[in-house]
Amino acid sequence: MFAIIKTGGKQIKVEPGQEIFVELLTGEVDSKIAFDEVLMIDGTIGSPTIKGAKVMGTILKHGKDKKIRVIRYHPKKNVNKVYGHRQPYTKVKIDEIIAK
8 A cells, every 4th residue: 555645845655664754844753743635545546635544654763964065156256155055854654544
C-alpha cells in the first residue's frame, strides 16, 4: 500500500516503514505526526485530497542538509560575494496509512 502526501510544498510517495526527509516540522523527537493532505492512496485519486485519509508517522530527528555555496558575481569589479546555506529538515518514519 502506498500514498502520495503533500508536505512542505512537495508531493512525496510514501509506504509504511519508509523513512523520509521533509521540510522542517514543529514537534519533538519521538512524537507522532499526522499528514492530512493525502492526494492519492493505491490509485484512488482525491479532488484535490482524499477526505478522512491520514498518514501517521513518527519524528526521528531534526537536522540540517549539506551546505551549498551561492556566489554573487559583481561584473567589472574584483569582488565576488560567497554565501552558504544549510536547509533544515525533519526525518520521519511512516507508521501507517489510514484510508476512510
